[in-house]
Amino acid sequence: MVRFHILALVWVVCYSEELCDGDCGVNFVQLDLLKTRGQTETSNWYPSRAIDYNRSGQSSAEGPFPLKKPVWEYTVKGLNFHQTPCIDDQHNVYTGSDGTRILSFDKHGQKRWEVDGPSGSCQNPFLYQGILYTSCKDGHVLALSMEDGKTLWMKKICEEISSDTYSMTATEDHLFFPCGARVPYGAPDVVLVSRKTGDLLWRFNVPKFTVNITPCMLDGSVVFNDEAGGMYRLSLQDGSVIWYTAPFFGPGGATLGGVACSRDGKVFNGFATADMKSGGLSAFDVQTGQRLWTKWVTAPVHNAPAIGRIHSHDREAVIFAMGLPTGHPLGPAVWTNGTVYAVDAQTGDFIWTFEPPAWYGASCAGSTLEQICMPDLFSGATVSKDGTVYINWSAGGITYALRDLNKDGRCELHDSEEVSGFDLGSGATGPPALAEQMLVVNTCHGPRAFSA
Numbered sequence: 001m002v003r004f005h006i007l008a009l010v011w012v013v014c015y016s017e018e019l020c021d022g023d024c025g026v027n028f029v030q031l032d033l034l035k036t037r038g039q040t041e042t043s044n045w046y047p048s049r050a051i052d053y054n055r056s057g058q059s060s061a062e063g064p065f066p067l068k069k070p071v072w073e074y075t076v077k078g079l080n081f082h083q084t085p086c087i088d089d090q091h092n093v094y095t096g097s098d099g100t101r102i103l104s105f106d107k108h109g110q111k112r113w114e115v116d117g118p119s120g121s122c123q124n125p126f127l128y129q130g131i132l133y134t135s136c137k138d139g140h141v142l143a144l145s146m147e148d149g150k151t152l153w154m155k156k157i158c159e160e161i162s163s164d165t166y167s168m169t170a171t172e173d174h175l176f177f178p179c180g181a182r183v184p185y186g187a188p189d190v191v192l193v194s195r196k197t198g199d200l201l202w203r204f205n206v207p208k209f210t211v212n213i214t215p216c217m218l219d220g221s222v223v224f225n226d227e228a229g230g231m232y233r234l235s236l237q238d239g240s241v242i243w244y245t246a247p248f249f250g251p252g253g254a255t256l257g258g259v260a261c262s263r264d265g266k267v268f269n270g271f272a273t274a275d276m277k278s279g280g281l282s283a284f285d286v287q288t289g290q291r292l293w294t295k296w297v298t299a300p301v302h303n304a305p306a307i308g309r310i311h312s313h314d315r316e317a318v319i320f321a322m323g324l325p326t327g328h329p330l331g332p333a334v335w336t337n338g339t340v341y342a343v344d345a346q347t348g349d350f351i352w353t354f355e356p357p358a359w360y361g362a363s364c365a366g367s368t369l370e371q372i373c374m375p376d377l378f379s380g381a382t383v384s385k386d387g388t389v390y391i392n393w394s395a396g397g398i399t400y401a402l403r404d405l406n407k408d409g410r411c412e413l414h415d416s417e418e419v420s421g422f423d424l425g426s427g428a429t430g431p432p433a434l435a436e437q438m439l440v441v442n443t444c445h446g447p448r449a450f451s452a
Contacts, residue, residue: 045435046087047127049167050306050380053217054261057306057319061436063384064452065401066420072109075446076101078371082165084124084430085440085447086132088146093433093440094132095447096122098163102134102142104149107438109449113149117142121163124214124430128170133195135177137163141198155198162187165429167214167258169222170195174236176222178210179203186211186227192236202239206232214258214304216267218286225269229255231284243289248282249273257304257380261286262316262345268307270320272300281305281320281341283348295348297322297341302376306431307345308383311403313352316345319389321378326395326427329369331362336395338377340402340411352404354411354419356393365397366426366445373427373444380431390434392441394427399441399450424448 050057080098087093091107099120104112119138126133131152132144139158144151158179164186169176175195178187186209192201208228215224221242223233229247234240247253252274260268265286272279279300283292299322310317323338340354359365367373379392389402401420402411411418426443433440437452 043089044127046433049084049124049214049430055214055216056260057381058308058383059434060385061434062386063388063434063439064437064450065388067401067422067450070448071451073448080444081442081446082429083442085433085442086125086127087433087435088127091435091438094125095442096125096134115149124167126168126170133168133170133175135161135168137161153198157193157200164212166212169215169217171217178213182209204239211256212258216259216261223259223267225255225259227254229253229271231289245289256302260305260307262307268305268318270301270305276300279322293348295343299323303378304380306381306383309387310342311387312405312407317342317351318345319381323377325377326364327362329363329367333360333362335360340391352409352411354402359395364395364427375427375429379428382431382434390432392428397426398423
């Protein structure tokens with residue numbers, strides 16, 4: 001099992017024996033990121049959304065292929081799960097919910113504990129040194145024992161927090177998360193608090209606010225995007241701006257997913273234009289904020305990218321997806337299409353694509369007036385040790401495992417060696433969580449666990 005070294009994880013170092021061909025030297029950016037890696041470590045398989053401080057989505061685990069019927073599931077009528085689950089080193093699963101419930105299950109799906117948070121929408125948690133950290137809609141931050149769910153400390157930091165699917169981030173000293181709430185969505189501020197006491201250290205106003213924030217933590221700094229496409233790097237010491245890069249694709253556009261950072265100092269972020277007729281993926285220099293390249297596509301990109309070496313291709317790829325999300329159950333029924341892309345992390349050149357079957361309906365699979373589910377069209381992706389890409393096609397309620405085995409630039413839907421999918425009957429907002437031979441998907445109706 002890989003060990004995730006904290007404070008500044010750079011996944012390539014953890015996997016260097018498996019992934020390096022030829023020169024595996026690190027540049028000055030990597031050396032800077034590595035300065036504090038040895039302070040503490042955790043062996044959790046999936047400690048937070050997108051796994052590491054680079055939010056790469058790259059795992060050291062081998063996942064199940066093909067995907068068979070889930071070995072366990074958990075459902076409570078009327079209770080939605082838009083959160084991303086976490087998995088510890090014993091294959092125990094942890095998740096928040098849209099209600100007040102925060103839960104843990106063992107690897108067989110037996111409930112280990114259940115606690116009520118102080119309010120609803122306790123969002124994507126972070127597992128760190130035996131403690132689960134999360135924050136909830138009413139502005140409270142919680143530190144819970146991973147063993148039994150006991151509250152170790154709880155403190156109200158914000159007047160309230162947006163109920164979008166943001167991710168808590170925990171480091172040796174700090175917790176970072178959004179603060180405040182706008183109507184209809186988004187948070188106007190971000191905050192840094194002490195991990196041990198919950199004391200507020202600083203609060204920073206983001207004029208264009210954040211949505212679904214999932215930041216990179218890079219040696220004494222934090223990198224994230226705002227809703228309008230602006231990119232920030234702030235100092236953790238005092239919240240000062242190291243750099244800010246304004247949006248380049250015109251007013252009214254949006255970046256609704258988080259960022260992902262590569263081993264060689266790039267930051268990736270998807271975007272959508274104001275008319276929602278196009279979008280793409282951009283790469284930025286983490287040292288300066290300079291935009292390096294942009295790959296345009298013919299539909300909006302709302303999901304967060306992932307980075308990893310993909311199956312059958314000896315290069316690092318960025319995985320993202322395009323398409324308009326489905327709507328409200330009372331809306332008109334329409335055909336919905338989408339595409340998953342893997343592009344070269346250095347150049348943005350296409351490596352492969354995947355297109356699931358089109359979905360017909362007003363809303364996504366499993367969304368009803370009694371239990372409305374409003375995920376992005378695709379979740380973020382997770383990349384396994386062997387380069388298989390796991391992603392949720394939320395319109396159709398299907399989780400896919402993808403690999404371009406014959407290197408023809410396409411993951412063929414009807415080739416069982418390249419594509420395996422399982423219809424879960426419900427959309428899923430967060431990326432699949434991966435542990436060794438275990439995959440957990442939080443559909444809107446609850447967790448579903450696959451095994452080899």
